[in-house]
Amino acid sequence: MARNIYITSIEGHAGKSTVALGLLYTLSREAKRVGVFRPVARTSNERDYVLEMLLAHDAVDLSYDKAVGVGYDDVHADPEAALSRIIERFKAVEAQCDVVVIVGSDYTDVGSPTELSFNARVAANLGAPVLLVLGGQSGAGVNRTPEDLVQVYTIAHQELDAAHAHLVGVIVNRSDPDHLPQIIEAVSATAGADTPVWAIPEDPFLIAPSLASLLDAVDGELLKGDSELLLREALGVVVAGMTMENVLTRLIEGSVVVVAGDRSDVLLATLMAHASETFPSLAGIILNGGFELVPQIERLIDGLDLSLPVIRTSFGTYDTARIITQTRGRLAADSPRKFDTALALFEQHVDSEVLLQRLDLNPPLVVTPLMFEYGLLDRARQQPQHIVLPEGGDDRILRASSTLLRRGVARLTILGDEGEVRGRAAELGLDISGATILSPFNEELRERFATEYVRLRAHKGMTMEHARDTVTDVSYFGTMMVHLGLADGMVSGAAHTTAHTIRPSFEIIKTKPEVSIVSSVFLMCLEDRVLVYGDCAVNPDPDAAQLADIAISSAATAAQFGIEQRIAMLSYSTGSSGSGADVDKVRAATALVVERRPDLAVDGPIQYDAAVDAAVGKSKMPDSEVAGRATVFIFPDLNTGNNTYKAVQRSAGAIAIGPVLQGLRKPINDLSRGALVQDIVNTVAITAIQAQGVAADSAAAASLAASTTTAAAAGEQS
Structure with a gap:
């Protein structure tokens, strides 16, 4: 049976999307199959951008159509029929998932307790506990006091109670940053000890529109600059309706500057100020009025070789400024910085462990790539x-x-x-x-x-x-x-x-005292588990002693990242069935591992199928504790290891994290030149965890030295 949670609010613009994103990432660490469902979606031709953003998450495998219940028109026409349809469509999603994040309606028409009432009925009928999101700001953008929020909570709680919806927690989002403790204390006093309350501060960046959204809003065209920089958010607006020198004194960091298209002097001065290190860095310039650039001015701009986006619109100054100020930013899939900001706010201000306990999720029996990646960041x-x-x-x-x-x-x-x-x-x-x-x-x-x-x-x-x-x-x-x-x-x-x-x-760094060779492993994240492959990147043809060293180092790396240590020393032959120099090398390496580390579960030589497949392993090595259950795979040479990890990565859809270097006294790690941003984030997290291990070893050694010195001094005194 899936465990689900329903996110709802009493009004619009409370920031449910931030909460939904944070909750989705939190649940992805705990469940293999995470679903998203929107009971009531927008009815216009525009697709629901919140739903699309959540569905873009790697842990979610649902189509847009399956994740939608009904539209607003359906609810207005026949609420009871709409509710029945919502339940029917939700059950289809629930059957495919371990847990479902249900995101309540967005108050796109009249925001009132009536809409919350319908959301509460939906939550009760879906059997999903409610995570209530209160807006820390009024519709006019004014910070609400703790007393104001208590009143809002009271109204919302009455609606939830009336529909018999179960409240699992309260998040006061977009709160006054200077009064978070007072807000939590006031709402908690009213909600009671059994209802956890958290407060997330307002972050203006999350509601700042991107240059791309402003480009669309003013029906403009990109005249100059780098199109990739259209993803940058505009943190303010400067209307350049004054002389050049006065405009320069009013520039704001991250702002968009509205310049009349026929004021070439102001345009050039603004571009030069942006290029200078002594003025704020701008998000972009919008030229209004629809004027064509004078050829000489255009040549000057091209000569500056700037990437700052310059947009042209046919609207006048007043309309351009009005449209810009009315354009709200969206937490969308194409804004990595907003993603990071939203997740950081959720992680810093919401106790996810308490929330997970309230949901009573069963411990996961598998480890997906996403679970492993999030575990890295947490550690x-x-x-x-x-x-x-x-x-x-x-x-x-x-x-x-x-x-x-x-x-x-x-x-x-x-x-x-x-x-x-x-x-x-x-x-x-x-x-x-x-x-x-x-x-x-x-x-x-x-x-x-x-x-x-x-x-x-x-x-x-x-x-x-x-x-x-x-x-x-x-x-x-x-x-x-x-x-x-x-x-x-x-x-x-x-x-x-x-x-x-x-x-x-x-x-410079050199190897640890007990290690003779620097080697590497890839952490191979399969659909339901994480395996260790070594060495696939550094040593072309290790001898038996080096191979044993690689195996012991790889087992230590596995332990460091919470992976069980069952080592398969791979070869083209299993057990004593084969002979030859290559098999003998693996056999000798296995014996060395057993001699040096009798506490480790290791077997070899063993073929890959016998190491990974339980049936084959039982047939070929019935008495082995590694066969069919191996987690650490040691390849006999670089040629075999490198080709195997790439074959598994491509054919099985595995995520290969690495290479992770091992054996050095301090952690240094290499990236692929084709590395994605997430690969870099993961590798830094891995390096940080390795550094934690170095720090712990150093502290333990210092403690041992201190205790030895103390004991020696006590012996001398006696």
């Missing part, structure tokens, strides 16, 4: 580490940094020229203000790093002059930061080769 957030990202000139790194910072996954240092990095982030509408931007040509650090590099490579004849040049390479600079404790880990490779990324770590 990284528990003890944020300092990660250095050397490739500050790559937009993917900047987008990932914005996500990581907003969601509190790690503390970041990005390498690059500070003006260029922050300027590009501003152009993209990204907030990386929480990151440190550091130039690899920083003189103080360059000298310090060069001195240390000479010490480390003195046996290779390293000179100070050569070292000064070497350490300005971003991979060497970032690695030296990790080595000297200025960062806890490094992630690179989006714009560099694997060799360029990891070679400095071999020279």
